[in-house]
Amino acid sequence: MHPNIVQDHPGSCPICGMDLVEKRITPAPQGSAQETALEHAAKHLDPTYVCPMHPNIVQDHPGTCPICGMDLVEKRMTSKASAQTAAAHPEVALSGAIVQSLGVRTAAVERGALRREIRTVGRVVYDETRLAHVHPRAAGWVERLSLRAEGEPVEKGDMLADVYAPEVLSAQVDFLIALERGGNGSARVAPDKARNILRLLGVPEAVIRDIEKTRQTRNTIPVEAPAAGIVTQLMAREGMYVTPSTEMFTIADLDEVWVLVDVFEHQLAWVAPGMPAEMQVPAYPDRTWTGKVDYLYPDLDPKTRTLRVRLVFPNPQRALKPNMFADVVIAGDPKQEVLKIPRDALIVTGTRESVVKALGDGRFQPVDVVTGMASDGVIEVRSGLAEGDQVVVSGQFLIDSESSLQASFRRMR
Incomplete structure (x- = not known):
């Protein structure tokens, strides 16, 4: 009596109470070999209308549900792939007023260069190639110190301490004897050998010339700074007995420093010796x-x-x-011809990465994407989008939530 009442199991009509009868479908004539069975069925089927709340209510013309009174909606046939996509991320249609109130903004998917940057933190340390360790060349006693504390700046050639060393004093006597004996002879081998011994014992050239000029020995020999810098370690004290193994001073040249940073494993291909780097420290933020x-x-x-x-x-x-913390940016070579979108457009849930694609006329649909490197608020898209597509950069989370909610309702039905 009521052919619009259709269901997939035996029962009675909810309107008149009569028993439902089985409806048999006769085979349709064969279509062309090129079209699929689904396309052939969609071509010959009349549009059907179903109730959103009672999917067993189906009829071939618009109307209202006899149970709840809701308007029937048209049921459309789609391919399996498109049905799965629509079921996972259904489209969301918004009116212009809602788009305006949500503040939805879009941006185009662009193709271009993406700068490779490594942002990391580091620590300032001494340049180990600019460290100078001062040891005496002979055992002796520190008679006088010219330094009083660590951190004092020194220049190359400054006197750091006076040391009395018996071995150095004995070498001075041998040098004077060699000068007296070799002065009227034809060979000067002995004085030159004695002079080299003084040089090997760390006696400065100026002191050797003074000894040769005055023909007088010096009880103490000055220890000079081998390089300019800052005294970072002061181990010597007046009256201290020192040996060649004693490190009296350590001088660090701070005109150039090292900064040690840590780079993640997946960023190793971006960095190479010679690349430029920039650094800022909290002490001087400007x-x-x-x-x-x-x-x-x-x-x-x-x-x-x-x-x-x-x-x-x-x-x-x-x-x-040294030991300052620093914010470091290492600038690598840019990656050319990549698809990129604003980072704000990306939705990361922990299980997937997606964006909301603007389809036009107030229609939006979430799309899963595969991303690559990120830099300067822009992220690379490897798949899922094409150049020129419009993606939502503001309000996309609400649209994605609405799409997920619709997908959940569809699965429940």
Whole structure:
């Protein structure tokens, strides 16, 4: 009596109470070989309308549900692939007023260069090639110190201490004897040999010339700074007995410093010696230092899975102090011809990465994507989008939530 009442199991009509009868479908004539069975069925089927709340209510013309009174909606046939995509991420249609109130903004998918940057933190340390360790060449006693505390600056050739060494005094006597005996002879081998012995014992050239001129020995010999810098260690004290194994002073040249940083394993292909680097330190937030990558250490840290990289920065004003923390940016070669979108457009849920694609006319649909490297607020897209597509950069989370909610309702039905 009511042919619009259709269901997939025996029962009675909800309107008149009569028993439902089985409806048999006669085979349709064969279509062309090129079209699929689904396309052939969709071509010959009349549109059907179903109730959103009672899917067993089906009829071939618009109307209302006899049970709940809701308007029937048209049921469309789609391919399996498109049905799966629509079921996972259904489209969301929004009116212009809702788009305006949500503040939805879109941006185009572009193709271009993407700058490779490594942002990391580092620590300022001494340049180990600019460290000078001062040891006496002969055992003796420190008679006088010219330094009083660590941290004092020195220049190359400054006197650091006076040391009395019996071995040096004996070498001076041999030098004077050689001068007296070799003065009227034809060979000068003995005086030259004695002079070289004094040089090997650390006697400065000026002191050797003074001894040769005055023909007088000197009880103490000055210890001079071999390089300019800052005295970082002061181990000698007045009256202290020192030997060649005693490190009296350590001088560090701070005109150039090292910065040690850690680079993650997946970023190793982006960094190479000679690349430029920039650095800022909390002590001087308005200043930027420019340096370069100097060396990549050979082994990774097994716990952090990072590689230590050494950078070199000039420090002529000595503003950079060892053990300072620094924010470092290593600029690599840009990656060319990549698809990129604003980072704000990306939705990361932990199980998938997606964006909301604007289809036009107020229609939006979430799309899963595969991303690559990120830099300067832009991220690379490897698959899922094409150049020129419009993606939502503001309000996309609400649209994605609405799409997920619709997908859940469809699965429940």
